[in-house]
Amino acid sequence: MFFFTTFVQVINMLRTYSRNLVLQFLFVLLSSTSFAQFDKPGVLHKIKYQLSVLGVVSAYINDYRVTTNTSSGPGIGANFKAEIPLVKGIKFMPGIEALAQGVSFDSYYFSPGYSQVFDGNYSYHHEIRTSELGLPLLFKINMLLKEEVLANNIYFTVGWEPKYNLNAHTTITKDADGSLLYDGKIDLPYENYFISSEIGNYVVGGIGYNHNFLPGKHSVVFDLTYRYGLSRYVYTGYDNSNYILFKNTNISISIGYRF
Secondary structure, eight states, X not given: OHHHHHHHHHHHHHHHTOSHHHHHHHHHHHGGGGOEEEEETTEEEEOEEEEEEEEEEEEEEEOTXXXXXXXXXXXXXXXXXXXXXXXXXXXXXXXXXXXXXXXEEEXXXXXXXXXXXXXXXXXXXXXXXXXXXXXXXXXEEESSSOTTTSSEEEEEEEEEEEEEEEEEEEEEEETTTOOEEEEXXXXXXXXXXXXXXXXXXXXXXXXXXXXXXXXXXXXXXXXXXXXXXXXXXXXXXXXXXXXXXXXXXXXXXXXXXXX
């Protein structure tokens, strides 16, 4: 319930462009070190934190009847997560994550006021860039229970991630002569949304590896994470020039610092 409430606060912040709630969210996350668990008398396991940067490979599934030449652009991201011990070998990992992705395709374009009958021609090129903010709610499952005293450890992650569309931008050009028809911000709602049309969600699974700098408590971590979008985007182009549904999945490779 705590992280659901925090998520709503972040959404309100984004709509009013206020920094205060973001800082408040991070402060609460950082101050949660008061949570601790004893595996056995005298051995205290505090919360760990993880800061990572990501390279993202995206895939898009759209309607082949009205689109062609679909390809994804390079993506980047970053995240900050906490590791809260639940039972030995299993931790709860809430966090905050930012992702930027892109997709391009050829399709139709109906100018405002003109006939909207698709004639089978894909004469216009569309390039979309998205920026989103997510709150991953994951469980980390270690292969080795003594992760803090061994140099190397492999783990799995699984969970759910609500995400909010911070910004969506499209560029539409005519294939015949490259003339620009539109270049600017667009609305990119979800077909089946969570809470509001700007909020979607992923199912998340991954595998990771961390190398501990013994005898210290810090680590370098590598993660391979798969995100499956549960709802399709609704792309309406510029001034309802299009109506195209497409679904996003992506794989990220990250490197981070655990402390």
